[in-house]
Amino acid sequence: MFKIKQKIVLASRSPRRKELLRALGLRFQVRASSFEEIDTHESPEKVALHNACGKAFEVASLYKDVIVIGVDTVGAIGRHVFGKPKNDADARRILKILSGKTHEVISALCVLDTRTRKKYTAIEKTKVTFAKMSREDISAYVSSGEQKDKAAAFAIQGKGALFIKKIDGDYFNVVGLPIFKLGRILKKISGLK
Numbered sequence: 428m429f430k431i432k433q434k435i436v437l438a439s440r441s442p443r444r445k446e447l448l449r450a451l452g453l454r455f456q457v458r459a460s461s462f463e464e465i466d467t468h469e470s471p472e473k474v475a476l477h478n479a480c481g482k483a484f485e486v487a488s489l490y491k492d493v494i495v496i497g498v499d500t501v502g503a504i505g506r507h508v509f510g511k512p513k514n515d516a517d518a519r520r521i522l523k524i525l526s527g528k529t530h531e532v533i534s535a536l537c538v539l540d541t542r543t544r545k546k547y548t549a550i551e552k553t554k555v556t557f558a559k560m561s562r563e564d565i566s567a568y569v570s571s572g573e574q575k576d577k578a579a580a581f582a583i584q585g586k587g588a589l590f591i592k593k594i595d596g597d598y599f600n601v602v603g604l605p606i607f608k609l610g611r612i613l614k615k616i617s618g619l620k
Contacts, residue, residue: 431494431617433542438486438497443584447604448496455496460485464499464510471503472550474510475535480548483537490541494616497537500603502555502579504530509579518569518580525579526590527559532579532601538612547612551605553596555583560590578603 435455437444448455460482465474476499483497502509504524512518531552538547560568573587574580581587583594583601599606 431613433540434490434493436486436490436493436495438482438495441498441603443582443602444498444604447599447602447606451606451610458486458489460497468506470506471501471508471531471533472535474508475499475501475533476537476548476550479535480537480546483539487539487541492542494613495539495541496609497539498534498604500532500534500578500600502530502532504528511576511578512574512580515569518574519565521580522560522565522568522574525557525560525581526565527557529554529556530579531555532596534600534603534605536605536609536612538609538616540616545616547615549605549608549612551597551600551608553594553598553600555594555601556592558590558592564590 435453437448437455437457438460440459445457462481462485464478478499479497483495487495509521512521532555534551536549568586571586573582573585583591594601597605597607
């Protein structure tokens, strides 16, 4: 393991990211960012990295000697990016597209050390294959409310797991925090190889 001497600040409101950091035994505080995420025709990797860094830099501007973790997660088929659904109709549209298909969940990390002014970034991709979903399946899932505030309109750690046929890659990335890559960055910051 590693010990981070500085305070860690998570630039996210995500309860899932908070749970995962707590499970790692990290002491941290949360400072949610008001950064407006972009949803452009850039590649999904560029969109996620832009958003993660925007959140991290906004929060880092408020502190002098901390480690700030910014994260953004999107779903994608090719260059088509699926962010958080705007409403229930948008969630149904996204789930209909994902039904029976494999898409990528892409998370970008932007970790800033405000003392040294160093920036560390990483991208993680995980392939997620959905089973075929009926119109009734989609309506019932959207009615549960679980899709709200979730990239690509589903939560793999909840009811959404009922529709996931297979994943190839980092499960925690699909939850919203690529733990392995975050651990590598924190090891570098703490001076471990």
